[in-house]
Amino acid sequence: MTRHAPYGLMILIxxxxxxxxxxxxDVVADGLEAGWPHFMDWHFxxxxxxxxxxxxxxxxxxxxxxxxxxxxxxxxxxxxxxxGAFHEIVTQRFADWGLTPSEQDVALFTLKGLxxxxxxxxxxxxxxxxxxxxxxxxxxxxxxxxxxxxxxxIEDLMTQPAxxxxxxxxxxxxxxx
Amino acid sequence: MTHHRVWDPFxxxxxxxxxxxxxxxxxxxxxxxxxxxxxxxxxxxxxVLRLAWGLIGPTYARFAQFAPSPAGVTAQLSDMxxxxxxxxxxxxxxxxxxxxxxxxxxxxxxxxxxxxxTDMFWGVAWPEDLHEALVTWTEISVxxxxxxxxxxxxxxxxxxxxxxxxxxxxxxxGLQIEP
Ligand code: HEM
Numbered sequence: 215m216t217r218h219a220p221y222g223l224m225i226l227i228x229x230x231x232x233x234x235x236x237x238x239x240d241v242v243a244d245g246l247e248a249g250w251p252h253f254m255d256w257h258f259x260x261x262x263x264x265x266x267x268x269x270x271x272x273x274x275x276x277x278x279x280x281x282x283x284x285x286x287x288x289x290x291x292x293x294x295x296x297x298g299a300f301h302e303i304v305t306q307r308f309a310d311w312g313l314t315p316s317e318q319d320v321a322l323f324t325l326k327g328l329x330x331x332x333x334x335x336x337x338x339x340x341x342x343x344x345x346x347x348x349x350x351x352x353x354x355x356x357x358x359x360x361x362x363x364x365x366x367x368i369e370d371l372m373t374q375p376a377x378x379x380x381x382x383x384x385x386x387x388x389x390x391x
Numbered sequence: 392m393t394h395h396r397v398w399d400p401f402x403x404x405x406x407x408x409x410x411x412x413x414x415x416x417x418x419x420x421x422x423x424x425x426x427x428x429x430x431x432x433x434x435x436x437x438x439v440l441r442l443a444w445g446l447i448g449p450t451y452a453r454f455a456q457f458a459p460s461p462a463g464v465t466a467q468l469s470d471m472x473x474x475x476x477x478x479x480x481x482x483x484x485x486x487x488x489x490x491x492x493x494x495x496x497x498x499x500x501x502x503x504x505x506x507x508x509t510d511m512f513w514g515v516a517w518p519e520d521l522h523e524a525l526v527t528w529t530e531i532s533v534x535x536x537x538x539x540x541x542x543x544x545x546x547x548x549x550x551x552x553x554x555x556x557x558x559x560x561x562x563x564x565g566l567q568i569e570p
Contacts, residue, residue: 219465235531283465283472316474338476338547338566 219286223279230272237265284315288322304367311354320347324360325367393568395480397451398558405441406555409434409497413533417526428508435501438494450481456570457482457490464488476547478566483543489536496529 241261248258289301304325308318316337323333330348334341348360357363398406416430445454463484470477482490503522506512544551547566554560562568 219461221461221465224464224468239527279468280472283469287469287473287475314474315472319473319475334565337474338478340565 220279220282223275223282227272227275227279230268230275234265234268234272237261237268241265280315284318288319307355307366311351313351313354317347317351317354320344321351321363324348324351325364392564393562395560395562396558397480397560398555399449399452400558401440401444401448402452403555403558405437405444408437412437413497413529417530428504431501431504434497435505438498438501441494457487459484459487459491471546476566477569478547478549478560478562479569480560481570486539486543489532489539492532493529493536496525496532500525500529 241258244258244261248255285301285305304322305318308321313321319337320333323336328336330341330344334344337344352358352363355363355366357366412430412434416427416434420427420430444452450456466477467484469475479486500522503518503525506518507522512518540551543549548563549560549566551560
């Protein structure tokens with residue numbers, strides 16, 4: 215687990231973004247020059263595909279970077295009780311439920327026992343916004359109270375230290391992580 | 392809501408003059424006209440003044456105040472990744488990166504434009520090629536700049552374009568404020 219900010223990844227993204235912009239500009243210019251009938255010739259097609267592939271790659275890297283930064287931000291506030299492995303299970307659950315990044319952040323603070331006003335202060339948002347996030351979290355997790363939400367994770371917490379491979383409903387591939 | 396006077400009159404006049412002059416030369420004025428040259432000189436003069444102001448001007452105008460650090464950039468990206476919010480009184484770290492990019496690109500455009508008019512580079516192709524490449528680069532940067540300004544305004548609830556007009560940043564209560 216890195217404790218450094220992923221500078222390498224950030225620089226790679228910036229560099230590839232530059233390449234993508236130039237590449238795309240080039241493809242568009244070529245396309246405009248070639249005109250409609252030739253638009254579909256193989257040279258143009260290959261170039262366009264390559265540009266799209268590059269952009270898709272950059273998009274994927276940005277998602278990875280955001281996930282990494284989220285993880286770093288969450289682990290930084292970890293209170294010692296739960297280690298990285300428990301965090302993996304939690305994030306897996308959050309992903310299964312389709313929580314948005316903001317909801318994941320609020321859910322994690324809730325798991326750590328913070329109250330709504332505290333979460334609002336930490337996130338720089340209004341209490342009403344945090345309540346709305348909580349509503350979304352409970353709905354997606356299929357519970358209707360904070361207690362029920364916490365209970366979903368109690369089992370994980372208790373089994374975790376004794377058992378490095380979580381045997382929870384959440385599918386975790388043996389080769390994963 | 393708290394109010395913070397951050398952009399002094401010089402910065403604001405500088406910004407909107409550069410916007411007008413750049414737009415004029417890129418899209419309106421004929422490239423081969425005398426006017427194109429004068430507008431270019433005006434941009435160069437504005438940049439020289441901005442350089443001086445960045446060294447001796449008030450707090451938020453100074454380059455040293457908003458020079459971006461890797462840690463600052465990471466913190467801003469982490470805020471985006473987690474949906475957390477924090478307000479900056481001066482330029483944000485990512486905003487500052489874009490600003491240095493814009494200032495340097497504009498300086499490059501002015502310089503290569505000037506070189507094209509000198510006897511030494513008469514008929515030499517590269518100053519013109521570079522001039523045009525830098526203009527394209529700046530146009531792309533400006534689009535990103537404006538999109539980013541709108542994005543950050545919506546994300547943090549601080550109206551950045553209005554601050555560049557009035558000089559005052561209105562920061563919603565509850566936001567942690569960074570210099
Ligand atoms: C309508 C379009 C534009 C809007 C709404 C806009 C808005 C802004 C805002 C809100 C800032 C302050 C950013 C912050 O709060 O950190 C800023 C700064 C800046 N913008 Fe723009 N901008 C526009 C177009 C342009 C153009 C066309 C250029 C250059 C060609 C430009 C160059 C700059 C520069 C150099 C700064 C830094 C100001 C300084 O500290 O000297 N902007 N802009």
